Amino acid sequence: MYDDTITAIATPVGEGGIGIIRLSGPESADVAGRLFRRGSRLRPVDVGQLESHHLYYGHIVNPKSDRIVDEVMLTRMAGPRTYTREDVVEISCHGGPIPLREVLSLTIDAGAREAEPGEFTLRAFLNGRLDLSQAEAVMSVVSAQTSESLEMAVNELRGRLTNRLTPAREALLEGLAFLDAAADFPEDEIPPTDVPEVLKRAEGHLSDVLESSQMGLLYREGVQIAIVGRPNVGKSSLMNTLLRSDRAIVTEIAGTTRDVITETINLRGIPATLLDTAGIAETEDVVESIGIDRSRKALASAGVAIFVLDGSQPLTEADLQVGQLLADRFGSAEDRRLVVAINKRDLPERYEHRELLDQFDDTPVVEISTMAGEGISALEEAVYDSLVAQAGEAREPAMVTLRQQQALARALEHVKSAQFALDDGVPQDLVAVDVRSAMLAVGEITGEQVSESILTEIFSRFCIGK
Ligand SMILES: Nc1nc2c(ncn2[C@@H]2O[C@H](COP(=O)(O)OP(=O)(O)OP(=O)(O)O)[C@@H](O)[C@H]2O)c(=O)[nH]1
Ligand SMILES: [Mg+2]
Missing domain, CATH: 3.40.50.300 (P-loop containing nucleotide triphosphate hydrolases)
Known part of the structure; x- marks a missing residue:
C-alpha cells in the first residue's frame, strides 16, 4: 500500500452536468475534510466519520478565505471495497473546467499529490484488485469504438484472458516442476511426468489464444x-x-x-x-x-x-x-x-x-x-x-494489446524450442531454461512477472484520473 494520497479530475475536460475529483490513499478523508462543509452554516465535517459508500450534500470552501468554491456531493468509500482498494473520496462538482480545477488545486494545497496518468488503475493492480491484463482492459473499455469491441473489452476486464491462459500455465508449471526435480533427485524418487505431452498441451493452449488474438487486435486497434x-x-x-x-x-x-x-x-x-x-x-x-x-x-x-x-x-x-x-x-x-x-x-x-x-x-x-x-x-x-x-477466424476473439500479443508469441517460441531440445536429447536442465522463459512470458501478460519499466510504459498511456 502507498502512504501518499493522490488526486485528479476523473472526468473529461470541458463542460458537463457534473465533474468528479477523485482522491485515493490513506489521507483521502482528511484532505477532503479540510475543504468540505455542510448545512447553511457551513459546518466543518469529519469526513472519515461519514458513512462509507453514501452520498453527502455540501460545499467546498477555500479554507484560507472561507470563500465557497462550489456546491458538491461527496462520497467517502472506505477501502478495500474501492477501485484502488485504498480509502477513496469522490467529490462531484459542477462540470466546468474552472470549478474542477479550483477544487483540484485545493485538494493539492490540503496535502494530496496530483496523480500520474493511470495511477489509480496502477494502484488497483499493485494492491491486487486487478491483474495486469484486466488493468490494460480498463483502457480498452474506455477507448472502445464499437459495441462489439466494448463487449470484448468488458470480458477481458472480468479476467477472461488470464482464465484462458491458466491451462497453459499449469502445463508449463507441471513440466518445470519435473525438470527441476529430475536435475536434483534420482529418477525413481520423483513421480514420472510425460514432458513431451505436457509441452504439447502448453503449445496447444498458447497457440489457440495467440490465433484468436489477431481478431481481437482488429477490434481493439x-x-x-x-x-x-x-x-x-x-x-x-x-x-x-x-x-x-x-x-x-x-x-x-x-x-x-x-x-x-x-x-x-x-x-x-x-x-x-x-x-x-x-x-x-x-x-x-x-x-x-x-x-x-x-x-x-x-x-x-x-x-x-x-x-x-x-x-x-x-x-x-x-x-x-x-x-x-x-x-x-x-x-x-x-x-x-x-x-x-x-x-x-x-x-x-x-x-x-x-x-x-x-x-x-x-x-x-x-x-x-x-x-x-x-x-x-x-x-x-x-x-x-x-x-x-x-x-484467421476465431470463435472467441481474445482482445489483447500488442504487448500482450508479443508476450504470447514469445511464450510459444520458448515452448517450441523446449520441444526441439527435448527431441534432440538436450540435457533436461537446459530444456528447463526454455520452459521457465515461457512461464515468464505468460507471467508478463497477467502481471506476475513484470518489470517496473513495462508497468511505466503501460500506465503512462492512460489518461490522468483513470
Ligand atoms: N454514373 C455514375 N457516376 C458516378 C458513380 N460514382 C461516381 N460517379 C461520378 O464520377 C465522377 C468522379 O467521382 P469522384 O468520386 O470525384 O471520383 P474520384 O475517384 O474521387 O476522383 P479523383 O478525386 O479526381 O481521383 C463524378 O462526376 C461522380 O458523380 C456511379 O456509380 N455512377
Ligand atoms: Mg476523389
Whole structure:
C-alpha cells in the first residue's frame, strides 16, 4: 500500500452536468475534510466519520478565505471495497473546467499529490484488485469504438484472458516442476511426468489464444482501408457512400482529391478508418503529384485496399499503373488484402477488365454503383471477409494489446524450442531454461512477472484520473 494520497479530475475536460475529483490513499478523508462543509452554516465535517459508500450534500470552501468554491456531493468509500482498494473520496462538482480545477488545486494545497496518468488503475493492480491484463482492459473499455469491441473489452476486464491462459500455465508449471526435480533427485524418487505431452498441451493452449488474438487486435486497434484507383473512377463517391455523408468533394473533374481524407466507420463491429486518396496517374501538377505520393504512403499503412475501376470506361494506362502498384504490394494469393470494386454499373458496361484482373488471382471482385447505392453491402462484406481471412477466424476473439500479443508469441517460441531440445536429447536442465522463459512470458501478460519499466510504459498511456 502507498502512504501518499493522490488526486485528479476523473472526468473529461470541458463542460458537463457534473465533474468528479477523485482522491485515493490513506489521507483521502482528511484532505477532503479540510475543504468540505455542510448545512447553511457551513459546518466543518469529519469526513472519515461519514458513512462509507453514501452520498453527502455540501460545499467546498477555500479554507484560507472561507470563500465557497462550489456546491458538491461527496462520497467517502472506505477501502478495500474501492477501485484502488485504498480509502477513496469522490467529490462531484459542477462540470466546468474552472470549478474542477479550483477544487483540484485545493485538494493539492490540503496535502494530496496530483496523480500520474493511470495511477489509480496502477494502484488497483499493485494492491491486487486487478491483474495486469484486466488493468490494460480498463483502457480498452474506455477507448472502445464499437459495441462489439466494448463487449470484448468488458470480458477481458472480468479476467477472461488470464482464465484462458491458466491451462497453459499449469502445463508449463507441471513440466518445470519435473525438470527441476529430475536435475536434483534420482529418477525413481520423483513421480514420472510425460514432458513431451505436457509441452504439447502448453503449445496447444498458447497457440489457440495467440490465433484468436489477431481478431481481437482488429477490434481493439481497428484497421485502415485505403480506397485507390486512377482519377475520376469514383473513389470519393465511394467514401461518401460508405460514410453515408458528403464528406469528400466529388466532381466530374479528374484530380479532384488532392490529399488523403480519413474518416472512421463501424465495419460489422471493427473500427475501420477509410482513406480516400488522390487518383494515381502521371501528372505535371505539383499539388496533385504530392497528393499521389501521399496515396502511395496511405497504401503502405493500410490493412486492406479497395481498388476502384470505372466499369463504364475502357481500361486506361493509369488503371494498369495502379494495378501494377497493387499487384506488387497486395496481389499474392496468401496476402488477402485487396478487394476490387468495379464502379458505375448504372451506366452501360464497357467490360474489359478481365485482363487486368488476371494479375490478381483469387481477389474478390464486386460490381457497384455509388450513384445508385448498389453493391455496397456486398463490398463491405468482401472487405470484412478479407480482414477475417487475414486474422484467421476465431470463435472467441481474445482482445489483447500488442504487448500482450508479443508476450504470447514469445511464450510459444520458448515452448517450441523446449520441444526441439527435448527431441534432440538436450540435457533436461537446459530444456528447463526454455520452459521457465515461457512461464515468464505468460507471467508478463497477467502481471506476475513484470518489470517496473513495462508497468511505466503501460500506465503512462492512460489518461490522468483513470
Ligand atoms: N454514373 C455514375 N457516376 C458516378 C458513380 N460514382 C461516381 N460517379 C461520378 O464520377 C465522377 C468522379 O467521382 P469522384 O468520386 O470525384 O471520383 P474520384 O475517384 O474521387 O476522383 P479523383 O478525386 O479526381 O481521383 C463524378 O462526376 C461522380 O458523380 C456511379 O456509380 N455512377
Ligand atoms: Mg476523389
